[in-house]
Amino acid sequence: MLPACGDNMAAPVRIILEFGGGAELLFDGMKKHHVTLAGQEQPWDIKQLLVWIQRNLLKERPELFVQGDSVRPGILVLINDADWELMGELEYQLQDQDNIVFISTLHGG
Amino acid sequence: MCQVDEEYHDHITRHDAPRASTSCVKCKEACAAVVVRVGDAYCRICFKEFFTHKFRAMLGKTRLVFPGEKVLLAVSGGPSSSSMLALVQEGLSQKAHKKLRFTPGIVYIDEGGAVGLSMEERQKTVTLLQTVFKDTGFPFYIVPLEQVLDLPTSVLVAMPPSHRPSDTYKAAVHHFLQSDSSVCVTSAEQENMASVETSHTLALQRVLSSAQTLTARDELLSTLRQHLLVHKARTEGYSKLMMGDSCTRLAVKLLTSISLGRGAQVAQDTGFSDSRYGDIITVRPMRDYTAKEIAFYNHLFNVSSVATPTLDTKAGDKASIQRLTESFVTKLQVNFPSTVSTIYRTSEKLQTTHRNTPPNQNRDTPPDQHGDACLLCMCTMDASAEKASAFQATLISEELSVLKLHDAPTPNQQRSASVAPCSSSDCGRETNDGRCCSSDQDAAVTDFRALLCYSCQRTVKEMSSVKSLPLYIQSEAQLRHRRIQMKEQIHDFLLEDDDDDDDD
Ligand SMILES: [Zn+2]
Numbered sequence: 384m385l386p387a388c389g390d391n392m393a394a395p396v397r398i399i400l401e402f403g404g405g406a407e408l409l410f411d412g413m414k415k416h417h418v419t420l421a422g423q424e425q426p427w428d429i430k431q432l433l434v435w436i437q438r439n440l441l442k443e444r445p446e447l448f449v450q451g452d453s454v455r456p457g458i459l460v461l462i463n464d465a466d467w468e469l470m471g472e473l474e475y476q477l478q479d480q481d482n483i484v485f486i487s488t489l490h491g492g
Numbered sequence: 493m494c495q496v497d498e499e500y501h502d503h504i505t506r507h508d509a510p511r512a513s514t515s516c517v518k519c520k521e522a523c524a525a526v527v528v529r530v531g532d533a534y535c536r537i538c539f540k541e542f543f544t545h546k547f548r549a550m551l552g553k554t555r556l557v558f559p560g561e562k563v564l565l566a567v568s569g570g571p572s573s574s575s576m577l578a579l580v581q582e583g584l585s586q587k588a589h590k591k592l593r594f595t596p597g598i599v600y601i602d603e604g605g606a607v608g609l610s611m612e613e614r615q616k617t618v619t620l621l622q623t624v625f626k627d628t629g630f631p632f633y634i635v636p637l638e639q640v641l642d643l644p645t646s647v648l649v650a651m652p653p654s655h656r657p658s659d660t661y662k663a664a665v666h667h668f669l670q671s672d673s674s675v676c677v678t679s680a681e682q683e684n685m686a687s688v689e690t691s692h693t694l695a696l697q698r699v700l701s702s703a704q705t706l707t708a709r710d711e712l713l714s715t716l717r718q719h720l721l722v723h724k725a726r727t728e729g730y731s732k733l734m735m736g737d738s739c740t741r742l743a744v745k746l747l748t749s750i751s752l753g754r755g756a757q758v759a760q761d762t763g764f765s766d767s768r769y770g771d772i773i774t775v776r777p778m779r780d781y782t783a784k785e786i787a788f789y790n791h792l793f794n795v796s797s798v799a800t801p802t803l804d805t806k807a808g809d810k811a812s813i814q815r816l817t818e819s820f821v822t823k824l825q826v827n828f829p830s831t832v833s834t835i836y837r838t839s840e841k842l843q844t845t846h847r848n849t850p851p852n853q854n855r856d857t858p859p860d861q862h863g864d865a866c867l868l869c870m871c872t873m874d875a876s877a878e879k880a881s882a883f884q885a886t887l888i889s890e891e892l893s894v895l896k897l898h899d900a901p902t903p904n905q906q907r908s909a910s911v912a913p914c915s916s917s918d919c920g921r922e923t924n925d926g927r928c929c930s931s932d933q934d935a936a937v938t939d940f941r942a943l944l945c946y947s948c949q950r951t952v953k954e955m956s957s958v959k960s961l962p963l964y965i966q967s968e969a970q971l972r973h974r975r976i977q978m979k980e981q982i983h984d985f986l987l988e989d990d991d992d993d994d995d996d
């Protein structure tokens with residue numbers, strides 16, 4: 384499967400979001416979310432994804448999930464089962480079928 | 493470019509998933525998956541090896557858990573204790589020299605009642621955990637926290653160590669190898685949750701809600717939980733209690749303890765082993781793991797954990813001292829990745845001098861018999877030490893302000909009121925000697941506090957009334973008071989002697 388190319392709008396990106404370690408409690412206890420991000424000119428990155436999550440999935444207490452541009456300290460991010468530190472963190476560009484996992488390591492979620 | 497051709501679980505069957513370009517520092521071949529420390533990126537397989545080795549190494553190095561010994565694993569369903577359970581399971585299935593040799597059991601304390609979950613929600617969590625526990629084949633006990641209300645006073649008394657001095661580690665290994673080394677578990681010992689009466693749940697909630705701040709409520713809850721765990725270990729014949737505190741948790745606990753005035757108890761609160769109960773030794777084998785390592789291990793190797801709400805779930809950073817400290821440590825950790833390990837290494841160097849070099853008391857005598865263990869946390873009292881400490885100053889100024897408020901009753905009157913304090917709810921009624929009964933209440937509080945360490949005094953101070961503490965704590969308090977009074981009464985008849993041991 385080749386990434387969609389062309390100079391107009393890119394195709395929508397379908398990804399799987401997972402929340403664990405208590406972070407799911409901020410999302411009605413739902414651990415797994417299949418979401419589709421609308422196609423846009425620039426490719427989606429994690430930074431934009433966080434904004435999207437905040438607007439579309441997270442309904443309460445956003446400060447318990449995001450702080451500033453990034454995730455709240457104590458929340459780990461895995462991109463396709465690898466530490467996001469190895470993948471470029473906020474700059475990582477999302478690809479179709481990516482699996483992004485957020486795990487809270489904070490006590491009680 | 494690196495290749496990964498091991499069996500990946502479920503969803504990764506596609507070919508174009510972006511991968512990290514870094515290779516593992518250990519095998520130098522596979523793709524790195526976890527950054528353990530800055531510059532140390534491990535692949536899945538090497539990370540697993542690193543993770544499981546640490547557990548064996550910790551138990552091997554400390555030599556405190558004896559072969560064949562009955563060890564009770566306290567599993568809360570959280571990531572760290574679930575990981576610990578998985579490690580024990582894995583360790584027992586290993587061959588020869590890598591094999592763990594103790595006999596595990598599991599205890600789960602259901603705290604749902606304390607945070608106001610419905611019986612259905614609690615049962616749901618219990619059912620999930622039961623499946624996990626059954627798979628292990630270990631005996632397990634599911635205990636509702638409500639049972640803390642029915643504890644005997646003996647849980648607040650330290651017992652003599654269960655191991656005779658001759659029981660050296662080597663002898664135990666030898667003995668274990670002589671006997672049949674296969675560990676078999678009777679599933680008959682698997683215990684479902686006892687039914688909980690609503691009145692009990694309400695009583696428990698009253699106990700906790702009498703603490704006015706989240707900080708005090710947190711402390712109270714962990715004290716009660718600890719008592720119940722020790723009681724369960726004692727009644728089921730376990731001599732070790734294994735807790736899943738991670739390095740990150742312990743770093744937070746260390747700083748929290750200091751903020752709460754538990755400086756003198758910090759070594760016992762956060763060290764590898766903790767012998768405050770005498771016969772039941774608490775060990776913390778997960779103290780070498782960061783919360784990150786645990787989260788990655790659980791995710792990559794499908795160790796399921798159950799998120800149960802705690803008192804401070806969804807609470808903000810400033811809700812309690814515990815929470816604030818955690819946020820401080822994790823925020824610092826982001827920019828200074830060695831924060832947790834630095835705090836943790838500091839805690840390793842700390843130790844209480846009191847226990848290791850008892851000045852004038854017999855080693856085998858539990859501290860309680862000398863009246864110097866805190867009624868709540870069972871730690872050696874810090875308070876007895878210095879007359880000129882900040883702690884004494886606080887006490888004196890508090891006593892003075894109490895006296896002022898209540899027309900200065902004589903110290904004698906205060907003392908006599910301690911045995912049967914009246915409840916504050918019907919305050920306003922005049923007692924025989926013309927004083928308002930609320931001063932009796934204050935007197936009871938003051939007397940009660942004399943049995944507590946500095947930090948537990950702060951916790952009790954946040955409570956609306958000491959009467960709301962569970963009965964076993966109040967009864968033990970009265971017992972200790974009577975003992976102190978008796979000692980005072982016969983004091984004049986005792987022969988003066990420098991040696992403490994003569995009076996038994
Ligand atoms: Zn490797």
Ligand SMILES: [Zn+2]
Nearest residue numbers: 866869945948
């Ligand atoms: Zn205490």
